[in-house]
Amino acid sequence: MAKLIYNRRRLLGLGAAGAGSLLLGACDQFDFLGQRNHPVRDFLERANALTYAAQRALVGEQALAREFSESEIRQGQRPNGSTDPRETVEEYRQLVEGNFAAYRLRITGLVETPKEYSLAELQNMPSRTQITRHDCVEGWSCIAKWTGVPLGRLLDEAKVKPQAKFVLYRCYDVMGGGLSAPEPYYETHDLIDAYHPQTICAYGLNGQALPVANGAPIRVRNERALGYKQPKYVHTIEVVDGFSHVGLGQGGYWEDHGYDWYGGI
């Protein structure tokens, strides 16, 4: 008994010392978690798959994000991320100068009939307007009114093939640069989000044409996800059965930089 208690005491002492050094030694001891593909990080990342599965089970496919009233729009939509690709992308600069007359939104990939729409054609289609709360992954929120064509309608016109699993958005804006290689922004959604009634190819913001800072001419809204799941400056929507061949294979620019693919939390 005495020996047992002695051992327990030693154990307690060691445990306390360990916990103390953990706290006092600051948290750079856990900096390895920042390494992509570290086995411990990979393990922790499995919780993201759990979150995705849990929310897909809990959130009805058609459940709508909250829509607000006009009086709740108290400010402009805060621009973030890329705010002016004209500086770096010549093709985009020319499109803006031509007032997007030469712009075409392409629907390609796993579809029966690939489509191309000019901005005027999109603006003449039945539209949806919604006042929603934009939630940035950084933590802030901003309420604004978005107008655009439901993506589901465009996908239906192009007739999505049965093997389709995801929708891939290719954008004009280029991230990185400097010392790192330039990486064009891209994003992906599953078909549930792509066909969601509030998922629109938005060309209007707060009753005006979508400004360059907010993604002109087309920003895809996905109101049940964070801001990085809502690609700006979209030029091509590609229906795919996987996305491992694009970028670093994680399904989006920010996903390639360690952010979770689902982005609904």
Place this chain on the structure above:
Amino acid sequence: MTDQAMDRTAAADKPAKPKGPLISRQSIFTRVTHWVWAIALFFLLLSGLQVWNAHPALYIGQESGFEYNNAILRIGAENTPDGPRGFTTIFGHKFDTTGVLGMSELRGRPNYVGFPSWATIPSFRDLATGRVVHFFFAWVLVGALAVWLVASLANRHLWRDIILKPGDLRELPGDILDHITFRFSHGRSYTPLQKLAYFTVLVVLFPLIILTGLTMSPGMDAAWPWLVDVFGGRQTARTIHFIVMVLLVLFFVVHIVMVVLAGPINELRSMITGYYRASPGTEPDSKDKSNG
């Protein structure tokens, strides 16, 4: 150390007091979930501060005011005639918090972040990793709470030791007096103040921090629109999430102080082995050790 030596140590702690019985106090569910929470809350706090540093401000309402002011807390750095300084603004009152909040040092160089690098995981700015760590341990916290709740309903721990009953309320003033004068009784159950503290943490603060966390999820807001209404907007929920974090940190500090004051070896033993040296006069029970 021999039994005798140990008794001398115990005797030094509480002179002239006979030993009470060694009782079975904590069930395996309470002990395991306690340590799982201890680890989970450590990582949740430090990864949470990392996540918060991505936008170090708190607001009241649905959204964050950029063209108007609905912020109640803001941490940042500014250039002053004396060089850059870190500032914290609470309810319009601005405090210079250079060195800790807004501006601190990292390897001898100024670091312009909300909470300093020693308080975040990872120590450098990495929102993506902070989120990975935070959401993993959020699941751990929720899982442990579910296990504890089911077990504590089944073994009546919740009713017996956590929920305050009329008798506890009558004893509360005396218990407060006992705590103020550092007179601790070691019974089979908790004292009224302990019950109040554990009830607040387990039944109020844990559910509150989980629900306000879920309210920040745009996906969950679509599933459960009442979340946003209950907490008065996503940004208010984020503020409550932060305040509950502060309350849990305060609980942790008081908890550690109390463990140290009440006898750290005995308290730690009860939370590891389940056995607890009760005050003399405590009635033995069939589950207790026979050699008490």
